[in-house]
Amino acid sequence: MSAGMMKTDGLRRAAVNVDIRHVDLSYGANHVLKDVNLQINPGEFFAFLGPSGCGKTTLLRLIAGFNRADRGDVLIGGADVSSLPPWKRDVGMVFQSYALWPHMSVAQNVAFGLEERKIPRDEIARRVRTALELVGLGHLGERKPSQLSGGQQQRVAVARTIVIEPKVLLLDEPLSNLDAKMRVQVRRELRELQQRLNLTTIFVTHDQEEANAICDRIAIMNDGVIQQVGTPVALYERPANLFVANFLGAANVIAGKVEAGFFHMGEGLRIALPEAVDLPVNPHLVIRPHFVALSPAPRDAALPAVVSHTEFLGATVRYGLAMGGLSLSADAPFESGAALFKPGDPVFVTLPLEKGVWLPG
Numbered sequence: 001m002s003a004g005m006m007k008t009d010g011l012r013r014a015a016v017n018v019d020i021r022h023v024d025l026s027y028g029a030n031h032v033l034k035d036v037n038l039q040i041n042p043g044e045f046f047a048f049l050g051p052s053g054c055g056k057t058t059l060l061r062l063i064a065g066f067n068r069a070d071r072g073d074v075l076i077g078g079a080d081v082s083s084l085p086p087w088k089r090d091v092g093m094v095f096q097s098y099a100l101w102p103h104m105s106v107a108q109n110v111a112f113g114l115e116e117r118k119i120p121r122d123e124i125a126r127r128v129r130t131a132l133e134l135v136g137l138g139h140l141g142e143r144k145p146s147q148l149s150g151g152q153q154q155r156v157a158v159a160r161t162i163v164i165e166p167k168v169l170l171l172d173e174p175l176s177n178l179d180a181k182m183r184v185q186v187r188r189e190l191r192e193l194q195q196r197l198n199l200t201t202i203f204v205t206h207d208q209e210e211a212n213a214i215c216d217r218i219a220i221m222n223d224g225v226i227q228q229v230g231t232p233v234a235l236y237e238r239p240a241n242l243f244v245a246n247f248l249g250a251a252n253v254i255a256g257k258v259e260a261g262f263f264h265m266g267e268g269l270r271i272a273l274p275e276a277v278d279l280p281v282n283p284h285l286v287i288r289p290h291f292v293a294l295s296p297a298p299r300d301a302a303l304p305a306v307v308s309h310t311e312f313l314g315a316t317v318r319y320g321l322a323m324g325g326l327s328l329s330a331d332a333p334f335e336s337g338a339a340l341f342k343p344g345d346p347v348f349v350t351l352p353l354e355k356g357v358w359l360p361g
Contacts, residue, residue: 015043015198016077016167018063023072025058032058034224036072040202045194047203047211050221051247056204059221060170063202065089076167092166096173098157100145106156107132107141113164131163134193151182158190162197169194169201175210187214208248212236220244236288242359245286250318252292252328254285254351255361267324269303271351280360289318291355292330294341295348302348307341323349 018040025033032055040046048056061067063074065086073082081089100109107128114124132138135155145153154174161169171190175183191214194201205211211218212232220227220235220243228240239245242253256263258279262270273279295302305323314334319341321328330349341347 013165013167013198015200017042017075018168018200018202019073019075019078020059020063021073021075023059023062023069023074025062025067025069032224033062033069036224036226038219038226038229040200041216043198043200044216045191045201045203045214047205047215047218048221049205049208049211049218049248050227051206054221055224056206056221057172060093060172060202060204063089063168064091064093064170090166091168091170092161092164093170093172094154094157094161094174096176098145098153098174098177100153100156100160102145105142105144106137106148109145109156110141110160110163113160117164127163127165128159131159134162134196135159135189149182150178151186154178154186155189158193162193162199167200169199171201171203173204173206175205175207183210184213190214212248220247222247237357239286239357239359242284242286242361245357245359250289250329250331252285252287252289254287254326254328256283256285258283265324265326269324269326271303271353272301274353277353277358279358282361284359284361285351285353285356286359287351287356289329289331290316291352292321292328293350293352294319294321294330294332295350296341296345298348299350302350305347305349307343307345307347309343310340312340319347321347321349 020036020038023033023036036059048059050056058067062069065084069082073080076089110128110131111124114127129138132141135158137152137155137159140148145156175187178186187210203215215232217229217231218235219229222243228235228244235244235248239248245251245253254265256265261273263273263285264270303323305321307319308322309320311318316331317334317340319330321330
């Protein structure tokens, strides 16, 4: 946004925490949220990340007050808001569809929530002007939403939400309607705005790249259960289970058996284990593709494989590998002019155990 140095007077307030305690929610026989417990810190940019149908949007709407839990509590700034309707929770929500009034101007859309709250007209004008300047749209207040780009409409939706000075900002997949380049730009703008306002923000997405790029911490969800909570780096490097390992970034997950100091992966493939390694029952080795090393010639402890396919990704080249009965991926930095392995090429694969994670199956 072009308003990096804009004042936030009147829109910045003390950040609050959000606590979700033992929340259960069902729709008939469908148990959507299962004993959800979360603590979101004041001023944190927090994400609910997971596949479609995992319960992340339901949880966001529960915080907003549009859903009501069967059991459990929601606290905002230490106050229990579980029984309060949405308009008394002091939260602001940006919907996936933006939900702008097409017959109103940009300024009228932003002012709508303030008018409903019977704010004095002079105060409305000041706060609308500040909010639009903050999102870089101060010069477009008289336009209709149909005269704006998708990215500009998204900014209007954000301005309409922050102008009411909520304690918590809730974002329900707000970037999904934008093209790839615009998503990168707008997500950066959202992060900068959130930091300037010191606003506790909860972001729902199924896009792991978006969550990793802008969020302080992430709760990974599946089937209504919080699988793991942590920083993007911690989740990537130390996944708690196979679901997290597979969902957050590309991963090679190799099942095997431990016998006589070796990890046996089937079809005669094995890796010598360090003496002090402590493995779980039914161990699975998780290694990210960029740790997998390829060579055209044999090396110590390298395993034979065949290139099954090649994907050029710009900065990297991803190779699909057939290794015995296994299918693996390896990422190699792209170097201009360097020869690439081709499908059918024999290669030798090194799996560095010190870079891997052992998880139970």
